[in-house]
Amino acid sequence: QVQLVESGGGVAQSGGSLTLSCVVDIGNTDAMYSRAWFRQAPGKEREGVAVINHFGVAAYADSVQGRFTISQDSAKKTLILQMDGLKPEDTAMYYCAVRVGNDQSLDAGRYHTWGQGTQVTVSS
Numbered sequence: 503q504v505q506l507v508e509s510g511g512g513v514a515q516s517g518g519s520l521t522l523s524c525v526v527d528i529g530n531t532d533a534m535y536s537r538a539w540f541r542q543a544p545g546k547e548r549e550g551v552a553v554i555n556h557f558g559v560a561a562y563a564d565s566v567q568g569r570f571t572i573s574q575d576s577a578k579k580t581l582i583l584q585m586d587g588l589k590p591e592d593t594a595m596y597y598c599a600v601r602v603g604n605d606q607s608l609d610a611g612r613y614h615t616w617g618q619g620t621q622v623t624v625s626s
Contacts, residue, residue, distance in 0.1 A: 504615040511620030524581040524598030534604040541594035550608025561606040588624045595619040
């Protein structure tokens with residue numbers, strides 16, 4: 503059973519930085535997984551932020567390109583989202599998610615396992 507546990511959310515000022523972590527436990531499997539970060543602000547749909555595939559190739563939403571960096575450790579057990587240059591519009595609940603496959607989809611409907619979320623609040 504796949505389990506995801508996020509941490510690292512909090513409050514930052516505009517222009518500041520936060521680092522989110524997600525412990526990814528997918529057990530012993532030969533399957534390839536893509537791992538991603540999503541966010542959802544109140545009253546808005548969940549949106550993809552960044553994705554990294556089994557081989558470490560990353561892709562980003564236009565809104566965070568150049569400010570956020572997704573990475574994973576060599577064992578693929580910890581997923582990191584480094585967020586720099588934060589803006590008030592980055593305020594949201596952030597979720598990590600995984601899916602079987604090796605593409606770079608940021609379509610939330612294609613992800614089958616989600617963490618519980620961690621809140622990020624950016625003040626102006």
